[in-house]
Amino acid sequence: MSNVPANLKYTKDHEWVLINADGTVTVGITDYAQTSLGDVTFCDLPKVGDTFSQHDTFGAVESVKAASDLYIPVSGEIIAVNGEVNSAPELVNKDPYGAAWMIKVKPANAAELAGLLDAAAYTAIL
Amino acid sequence: MSETLQRTPLFDFHVRHGARIVPFAGWEMPVQYTSIIEEHNAVRQKAGLFDVSHMGECRVTGPDSARFLDRVMTNAMGTIKPGAARYTVMCQPDGGCVDDLIVYRVSEHEFFICLNAGNARKDIAWMQAQAKAEGFNVTVKDECADWAQIAIQGPLAEKILATLTKADLPAIKRFAYAVDTVAGVAGCIISRTGYTGSPGFEVYIPAAGADAVAEAVFTAGKPEGLLLTGLGCRDSLRLEACYPLYGHEISETISPLQGGLGWVVKLDKSPAFIGQEALKAQAAALPSKVVFFKLNDRRIARQDTPVLAGDKVVGRVLSGTLSPLLNQPIGSALVDTAALSGELAVDLRGNKVPVTLVPEPFFK
Missing domain, CATH: 3.30.70.1400 (Aminomethyltransferase beta-barrel domains)
Structure with a gap:
């Protein structure tokens, strides 16, 4: 069974979203996603300052088997990118909800957050 | 999916040992048990046990x-x-x-x-x-259903297999075989062949005995560091060894000469083999060739990625993976012969990455 922490929100594309106290969000890929991908070898991540609309491709994660696009859960501006996952992509397999966070976003439209899945709804689609 | 997937005699073995099963060439096969990279390294350093009964x-x-x-x-x-x-x-x-x-x-x-x-x-x-x-x-005569096949590959393969058979393994040279009992199952074909580049054996087992032999190999090999290995690492191992995979480096449209298999094509046979005349004509001027490459990047060039000379498409990627040996992406491509002397690149999600051709296998 995949680990689906109750404190996070999710997308059907297997990203997790942590809503921070300051209104920003932290995004990564779920335990289910990393298991499906297998050994992660590389993450293509955007640059700080890039802006995206909800569901845009913001990067890609590569494993030995395949490259998968990453879709941004909410519209907004990238305010931080985790360089650690570039130098140590295996972190995505080891700690998908912690050390392998990928980006922090300043949401442009907070209403979009309400449309994300909670843990129970995400578990239901696995 | 219109066709029902077939299962090898070792399907229950895979489920019992926690394999991740995927469809492959019409079969339900284990792609990995733990991690493709770990399994790959086990074959290079110790040993791996593959089910290749789909063959x-x-x-x-x-x-x-x-x-x-x-x-x-x-x-x-x-x-x-x-x-x-x-x-x-x-x-x-x-x-x-x-x-x-x-x-x-x-x-x-x-x-x-x-x-x-x-x-x-x-x-x-x-x-x-x-x-x-x-x-x-x-x-x-079709004997597909009569046989299971396992591959025991890696530097410790012979030591492990020797505990399970009285066959004189050192006497079996590369591309030779013996028929003997393995783990109590009579009539196994023990062949010193493989598809990984590492030393080892392929063993054809009468189908009913497959589970017993696979369990015995696993039990004997586990203390030596043998891992169960899936098709995922079989692909990265064969690509490091620059072995062709049908449907990728050779196919109905890519000839053995283009695919680098000229050494198994005897163009002077008499009487001629089917295809000899066409290949003789092609040999004089190959329009395109299969080459192997590495990338100084972390992105993997996947199958069908265009190969570029400047802005011109001069080929396409046939296979691509990460080489655990080099810790770099490697692959193969079919490239126009005329373009092979120049600089080549692949476009990976908008990043133009130079292609470094490699004349020798990555792993020998």
């Missing part, structure tokens, strides 16, 4: 067997000695590949042949049709 088998018998095989295969068949095996290609009249295969000589008039999983039915029908059309006195 097909047939048997050619009859007084014309050797002559017939020399007609349908590109490599020399009549000179194989009983107890030995030879790698070969079977070609269409236009020089495209029907399949690549291993032919084992059993006796003067009997040969056992290993076929690719996805091609087995096609190969057998092809051989039967050629035999009939040209009046060869041979029988081509």
Whole structure:
């Protein structure tokens, strides 16, 4: 069974979203996603300052088997990118909800957050 | 999916040992048990146990067997000695590949042949049709369902297998085989062949005995560091060794000469093999060739990625993966011969990455 922490929100594309106290969000890929991908070898991540609309491709994660696009859960501006996952992509397999966070976003439209899945709804689609 | 996926005699073994099962060439096969990279490294450093029972088998018998095989295969068949095996290609009249295969000589008039999983039915029908059309006195018998096949690969493969059989393994040279009992199962074909670049054996097992043999190999090998290994690492291992995979480096449209298999194509055979004339003509000026490359990048160039010379498309990627040996992406591509002397690149999600051609296998 995949680990689906109750404190996070999710997308059907297997990203997790942590809503921070300051209104920003932290995004990564779920335990289910990393298991499906297998050994992660590389993450293509955007640059700080890039802006995206909800569901845009913001990067890609590569494993030995395949490259998968990453879709941004909410519209907004990238305010931080985790360089650690570039130098140590295996972190995505080891700690998908912690050390392998990928980006922090300043949401442009907070209403979009309400449309994300909670843990129970995400578990239901696995 | 219109066709029901087939299961090998080792399907329950895989489930019992926690494999991740995926569809492959019409079969439900284990892609990995733990991690492709760990399994890959186990084969290079210790040993790995693969189920390759999806591969097909047939048997050619009859007084014309050797002559017939020399007609349908590109490599020399009549000179194989009983107890030995030879790698070969079977070609269409236009020089495209029907399949690549291993032919084992059993006796003067009997040969056992290993076929690719996805091609087995096609190969057998092809051989039967050629035999009939040209009046060869041979029988081509489908034995796909009779056999399971495992591959024990890695530097410790021989040590592990030696605990399970009385066969004289050191006496079995590369591309030779013996028939003996393995883990109590009689009639196994123990062949010193493989598809990883590492030393080891492929063992054909009468289907009913497959589970017992696989369990025995795993039990004997585990303390030595043997891992169960899936098709995921089989692909990265064979790509490091620059072995072609049918449907990628060779196919109905990529000839053995283009695919780098000129060494198994005997262009001066007489009588000629099917496809010989076309390949002779092609040999004079190959329009495109399969090359192997590495990238100084972390992105993997996947199958069908265009290969560029400047802005011009001069080829396409056939296979791509991360080499655990180099910790770099590697791959193969079919590239226009005229473009091979210049700079090549691949476009990976908007990043133009230079391609470094590699003349020798990454792993030898």
